[in-house]
Amino acid sequence: MSNRGMLIILSGPSGSGKGTIIKRLLQERADTVLSVSATTRAPRPGELNNVHYYFKTRDEFEELIRRGALLEYAEYNGNYYGTPEEPIKEWLAQGKNVILEIEVQGAEKVMDHRSDLVSIFITIPSMQELERRLRDRGTETEDKIQGRLAVARRELARAFRYDYVVLNDEVEFAVERIHTIINAEKMRYSRMEKTVLEVLENA
Numbered sequence: 165m166s167n168r169g170m171l172i173i174l175s176g177p178s179g180s181g182k183g184t185i186i187k188r189l190l191q192e193r194a195d196t197v198l199s200v201s202a203t204t205r206a207p208r209p210g211e212l213n214n215v216h217y218y219f220k221t222r223d224e225f226e227e228l229i230r231r232g233a234l235l236e237y238a239e240y241n242g243n244y245y246g247t248p249e250e251p252i253k254e255w256l257a258q259g260k261n262v263i264l265e266i267e268v269q270g271a272e273k274v275m276d277h278r279s280d281l282v283s284i285f286i287t288i289p290s291m292q293e294l295e296r297r298l299r300d301r302g303t304e305t306e307d308k309i310q311g312r313l314a315v316a317r318r319e320l321a322r323a324f325r326y327d328y329v330v331l332n333d334e335v336e337f338a339v340e341r342i343h344t345i346i347n348a349e350k351m352r353y354s355r356m357e358k359t360v361l362e363v364l365e366n367a
């Protein structure tokens with residue numbers, strides 16, 4: 165029998181490099197999967213339905229809320245984003261770690277209702293560095309950049325709610341820090357209980 169997997173919340177401001185970090189982490193860990201969220205925002209070029217997001221109309225999303233199908237949801241930038249609960253239960257039961265890459269309001273809702281999770285806030289070396297990264301993307305207007313910086317400040321002010329803060333100064337280092345957290349958290353008694361009980365049963 166395998167031990168249960170762990171639920172990992174990963175948040176961080178836009179431009180913190182969460183996406184890149186998660187991609188690398190998933191390539192390096194067969195024991196970890198990423199939850200696919202539902203959203204009402206339009207797909208960006210290259211984004212696939214059911215892969216990057218489950219793209220929904222507002223009515224469809226509100227139906228998911230009514231049915232109680234979401235572990236959490238939040239409105240962000242005028243759109244709904246939410247985490248379907250069923251796949252998470254299955255993965256955890258199979259012993260997989262599940263990453264929720266979600267913004268802080270949704271993250272805080274999950275923290276308020278569950279204690280069996282690990283939360284990680286990805287941070288940046290400075291606001292100046294964040295501004296530089298957002299400008300380097302070259303895709304945003306000045307207004308949008310200022311808007312994202314303001315949101316980032318508000319998000320950073322909620323970092324105290326998280327168990328861990330990972331600095332993304334270099335992607336490789338940030339990924340390594342997250343491996344360290346996951347590897348240590350896997351050894352908590354609550355997550356090793358099955359192993360201990362099996363040893364006892366066969367003694």
Ligand code: 5GP
Pocket residue numbers: 176178201202205236237238240245246247265266267269270271
């Ligand atoms: P984007 O539109 O850039 O893909 O995502 C915008 C924000 O929504 C990001 O901070 C992302 O982490 C967050 N997000 C994505 N999926 C979910 C979700 O299921 N729930 C919540 N609360 N936030 C989400």
